[in-house]
Amino acid sequence: MGAMPRLKVLFVASECMPLVKTGGLGDVAGTLPGELVRRGHDVRVVIPRYRMVKDYPALVHSAPMAVPTGLDESWAAVWEAKLAQDVPVYLIEHDVLYDRDGIYGDAHGDFGDNARRFAFLSRAGLALRRYLSFEPDVIHLHDWQAALVPSLARAAGESIPTVLTIHNLGYQGRFGADQLAAIGLGSEHLNDLGLEHQGDINLLKSGLTCATCLSTVSPTYAEEIQTAEGGAGLDGVLRARTADLFGILNGIDEQTWAPSTDPLLPARFDKDHLEGKAVCKQALQRELGLEVRPDVPLVGLVSRFVEQKGIDVFVDALEQLLHLDLQFAVLGSGQGWAERLFSKLSETHDSFRARLGFDERLAHLIEAGADLFAMPSRYEPCGLNQMYSQRYGTLPVVRAVGGLRDTVQHDRTGFVFTALTGEALAAAVAYAADTYRLAPAHFRQMQRSAMGKRMGWDQVAVQYEALYRLAIARQAGRH
Ligand code: ADP
Ligand code: GLC
DSSP states (O other), X not given: OOOOOOOEEEEEOSOXXXXXXXXXXXXXXXXXXXXXXXXXXXXXXXXXXOGGGTTSOOEEOSSOEEXXXXXXXXXXXXXXXXXXXXXXXXXXXXXXXHOSSOSSEETTEEOTTHHHHHHHHHHHHHXXXXXXXXXXXXXXXXXXXXXXXXXXXXXXXOOOOEEEEESOTTOOOEEOGGGGTTTTOOTTHHHHTTOEETTEEEHHHHHHHXXXXXXXXXXXXXXXXXXXXXXXXXXXXXXXXXXXXXXXXOXXXXXXXXXXXXXXXXXXXXXXXXXXXXXXXXXXXXXXXXXXXXXXOEEEEEEEESGGGTHHHHHHHHHHHTTSSOEEEEEEEEOHHHHHHHHHHHHHXXXXXXXXXXXXXXXXXXXXXXXXXXXXOSOOSSOSHHHHHHHTTOEEEEESSHHHHHHOOBTTTBEEEOSSSHHHHHHHHHHHHHHHHHOHHHHHHXXXXXXXXXXXXXXXXXXXXXXXXHHHHHHHHHO
16 A cells, blocks of 8 residues: 655745744644654744744745735735754735734734734635745635635635634624725625624634635544534534534643653652752742742743633632742733733732733743743643643643543543533642642652643644545535
8 A cells, every 4th residue: 555645735824933922822833843844744834924923033034025915916925934853934025014013012002903913824824825836735724813715715716725723712803894905805795704803803703704624623622613512603503514514622842841851840750850940940930039839839921921821810819829839930921910910919919929010931831940830721622731731740730621621531641620600610729739738649640740741743733634535525526
């Protein structure tokens, strides 16, 4: 039997590690391509050339690329950089759209021209095929920022197999109908491309309507988004496509997130040698100005401070938890009220420290130095931090929702609670802290199970490969 023919795949995404990331999407778009390349496929990635990626080593192609914008044409420079496994990333340079501080917005909120900015990304992704003479077998789109690719292809009468992955249904790329001109589509397309949504335009909805196959990042989330409660207004659209919708659990980059080799840590450790973890805990306590004590359970949290992450639930739980002998190490940014409250608690409580901002090194140190890791998410498509923390022997305390439910086993690799309330989280953290203090052998056994779990991308890549082949077959059938 001969080997399966290799696939040519183009990823279109708004983030990609190590160039740019605001959340897990960047991790996934930066790692999955390399894994597919290892399996023999030809995978390339396209992202915008934001101001903050300009110092990443890249070479510019000599000819500019023409990108149709609907009415006329625009020109973009194409830069090429490399990811691990030599995966090419094409950086679309259009300074009017991308050369500014911020990726999706700044201190004043989302940029007002995001519809145009990301419609342009989708258009550039399609234009690249001809520019590079690279005809992908399938185009893999990520979230609303790339969701217009299948719609534009359909509007142009092209039949291209596409897979659209939903990393977060909470962000849909919804704009006033006046933005239709900005994305370069005429009103005749509002209905046939599924763009119209309650009088607005909705780029994700259009993608969910037009893509050949759909996926999301955990099996449980795939179920949840088809219900009125979890569907964020699009459950009907998703139910209509249930036969084409798959839940594929994310993997993690086991090279970057490896306690035995992590260069961002002051000491290293593995599941049979935890001495280094104690050194990390000490370093974390010292760095944040917490009392240096090995015996006190230290709870970490690294998150965007937004409703999705249950940051309000965490705050409610603190009311009870701050009375217990625990420590807290918090890193993140987001809603102003939460930032202010965490800063204040850092001043008034010796056992609580928050750092505001995005800090890759401190994120690693918290994963390594904490004993417990809190994730009280309202919803969670997959979640990566609970997997990172398991890898680092930092037992996650998670709500039984989405990917958290699929990746944490209660009392075996972490602690799971159900109700979306401060009391439920506080009770779960208190139980976990008791386990740490009163049942150290069991806690140690749990750490060993969590650290020994395989969470890499190799098995995941096989599933995407199957999905790509399915999309190719279904698109051929549709045509
Ligand atoms: P989401 O993508 O919804 O934010 P995930 O758990 O999938 O949630 O991924 C979050 C990723 O972003 C993780 O890699 C996490 O470590 C990282 N991260 C989030 N906030 C920060 C921060 N303030 N500093 C450094 N890394 C962060
Ligand atoms: C999104 C989700 C998160 C998921 C990540 C990567 O940002 O909020 O749960 O892990 O995408 O797929």
